[in-house]
Amino acid sequence: MDREFFRCDTLNELFNIGVKRAADMLSEIVHRKVSLQIPKIMVSESEEKRLKLGEQFSGPFDGALMVSTISFQNSLNGKANLIFPADKIKKLVALCSAEGIFPPEDIAFTDVDFDVVREIGNIILNCILGEISNLVDLHLVYDLPRVVVYNRIDFNQDIGREKDHSVMILFVTFLIDNTEIEGAVIIDLAVESYRDLLRLLDGIEAGI
Amino acid sequence: MDLVSREVLDLLNLGILIVDETFKICFQNRFMKKIFVKNKIPPQCSSLPELIPGFSSPYFQMSLMDAIEQGHGLFFSAALHETLLGGREKYNIRVNRFLEDGEKRLLLEFTEVTDSFERIRQLRENISELRLLNQELKQKERSIQRLAYYDHLTGVANRALFYEMAEKFLYAAERNREILGLMFIDVDNFKQINDTYGHEAGDKVLVQVSEILTAATRRNDIVARYGGDEFLILLPQIKEPDNYKIVVSKILRAKRDALVSNGVSVKICLSFGVSFFPQDGCSVDQLIVKADRAMYVAKQQEGDNCYYAAEDHHETGPFINH
Numbered sequence: 001m002d003r004e005f006f007r008c009d010t011l012n013e014l015f016n017i018g019v020k021r022a023a024d025m026l027s028e029i030v031h032r033k034v035s036l037q038i039p040k041i042m043v044s045e046s047e048e049k050r051l052k053l054g055e056q057f058s059g060p061f062d063g064a065l066m067v068s069t070i071s072f073q074n075s076l077n078g079k080a081n082l083i084f085p086a087d088k089i090k091k092l093v094a095l096c097s098a099e100g101i102f103p104p105e106d107i108a109f110t111d112v113d114f115d116v117v118r119e120i121g122n123i124i125l126n127c128i129l130g131e132i133s134n135l136v137d138l139h140l141v142y143d144l145p146r147v148v149v150y151n152r153i154d155f156n157q158d159i160g161r162e163k164d165h166s167v168m169i170l171f172v173t174f175l176i177d178n179t180e181i182e183g184a185v186i187i188d189l190a191v192e193s194y195r196d197l198l199r200l201l202d203g204i205e206a207g208i
Numbered sequence: 209m210d211l212v213s214r215e216v217l218d219l220l221n222l223g224i225l226i227v228d229e230t231f232k233i234c235f236q237n238r239f240m241k242k243i244f245v246k247n248k249i250p251p252q253c254s255s256l257p258e259l260i261p262g263f264s265s266p267y268f269q270m271s272l273m274d275a276i277e278q279g280h281g282l283f284f285s286a287a288l289h290e291t292l293l294g295g296r297e298k299y300n301i302r303v304n305r306f307l308e309d310g311e312k313r314l315l316l317e318f319t320e321v322t323d324s325f326e327r328i329r330q331l332r333e334n335i336s337e338l339r340l341l342n343q344e345l346k347q348k349e350r351s352i353q354r355l356a357y358y359d360h361l362t363g364v365a366n367r368a369l370f371y372e373m374a375e376k377f378l379y380a381a382e383r384n385r386e387i388l389g390l391m392f393i394d395v396d397n398f399k400q401i402n403d404t405y406g407h408e409a410g411d412k413v414l415v416q417v418s419e420i421l422t423a424a425t426r427r428n429d430i431v432a433r434y435g436g437d438e439f440l441i442l443l444p445q446i447k448e449p450d451n452y453k454i455v456v457s458k459i460l461r462a463k464r465d466a467l468v469s470n471g472v473s474v475k476i477c478l479s480f481g482v483s484f485f486p487q488d489g490c491s492v493d494q495l496i497v498k499a500d501r502a503m504y505v506a507k508q509q510e511g512d513n514c515y516y517a518a519e520d521h522h523e524t525g526p527f528i529n530h
Contacts, residue, residue: 025267025270025271028265028266028267029267029288029289030288070281093287096287096288097287097288110324110328110331111321111324111328112285112286112287112324112325112328115283115285115286115287115300115321116285116287116288118283118285119283119284119285119288122281122282122283123271126271126274126280126282130274130278130280133278139279140278140279141279142278142279142280142281143281144281144282144283144302144304145281145283
């Protein structure tokens with residue numbers, strides 16, 4: 001339990017450094033005060049936890065989602081996904097781009113919406129993955145982000161299908177000026193990579 | 209870079225820049241040079257921040273350094289960096305690291321997306337026009353509805369709406385075994401007001417009467433202008449026929465001095481007749497006839513009289529003090 005706590009604590013610290021850096025970068029390009037917080041991190045280490053994770057995720061993200069994904073290979077293999085409820089995307093894009101406001105009837109996604117989410121995903125995911133790779137001194141090869149809209153994600157079904165994968169969920173709160181937007185980052189690691197990561201974290205705990 | 213690679217890159221329909229670890233320009237393809245000409249950027253500049261000053265901002269510097277050192281792929285959207293190249297055209301930029309003879313290089317691809325922005329702008333304009341059109345149509349629909357169902361002068365229900373509502377109330381009263389009251393109201397000496405002070409003064413009196421009647425009735429009661437100086441009130445779901453007196457009392461208690469011309473006001477007097485479903489008739493017309501007759505009886509007396517045939521007595525001015 002202590003070891004698990006230490007792992008979560010280390011990851012939390014790591015991810016918070018990453019999102020702090022991402023928030024600074026976002027603030028600079030959108031010319032607004034952006035803060036990013038990670039109120040909760042969850043790791044699916046067992047079947048039971050995986051189901052719990054699904055329950056926790058389904059609440060705020062039960063609907064259409066826009067997902068920006070970066071794949072990485074080499075020392076660790078997996079995918080990192082930045083996820084937003086689709087109904088929040090217009091607000092996010094309007095806040096981040098020069099538009100400022102958006103007409104309420106403007107509901108269809110445009111190429112610009114996809115591009116903005118692609119860049120935001122690129123910034124946040126690169127910062128988070130960059131921190132992991134710095135900490136454990138691993139070299140990762142990244143793909144450019146891919147953005148897809150899903151009508152609905154059945155988390156349990158999707159994760160259950162990937163038995164040889166482990167999942168970490170970071171619930172991320174975006175605060176842009178005074179507007180709050182809830183998002184999440186899901187890091188999906190091949191089980192071998194996940195074990196490698198845990199071994200490296202345990203090494204840090206042991207002072208190796 | 210060999211000649212074939214350069215020629216292939218020159219054939220691409222997107223701008224290509226290759227920079228080294230110090231962001232010195234190693235190569236720019238033909239399309240990229242065209243972009244620089246279009247945006248009045250001197251192509252002979254030797255480094256990326258010199259060529260495109262926006263790249264010297266901390267965000268770009270940090271991102272490009274990460275790309276060089278850690279191999280991050282980067283994407284910069286035109287929406288978030290509209291002014292990066294300074295011109296009207298908009299470009300998305302992708303950055304990838306590659307190795308050339310063991311040296312780290314960054315490949316920057318500039319894809320023009322000006323058309324996408326223009327299409328979105330047009331789409332938004334169309335949506336906005338449609339929204340305005342839709343609002344206008346709704347407004348017109350409301351106006352038409354008002355014209356069809358409300359009296360133009362007083363704003364209360366007209367005959368069409370009165371009959372529509374009366375039929376509904378009558379049906380409900382029959383089904384639920386309720387009492388429906390109908391009040392017929394006529395302005396006393398209205399012709400005299402018109403003749404003495406003019407039609408404009410008469411109109412003012414009618415507007416004030418409408419306001420008094422509306423204020424004295426419940427939210428679900430219907431006040432209607434039947435024609436000329438005649439008004440009707442539908443009183444659905446009244447518990448006792450006698451309850452009409454509450455309404456009459458409220459009306460007579462209201463301030464009924466109408467300012468008809470400069471400094472001249474007249475006292476508005478009203479005559480009332482009432483009838484009730486089911487005791488006085490089973491149709492709207494029967495109830496109107498009964499109430500009209502009762503009003504006629506009330507009108508024979510001095511001003512502010514009310515008559516209900518079944519009671520066979522007049523309710524006059526003093527009754528408001530009961």
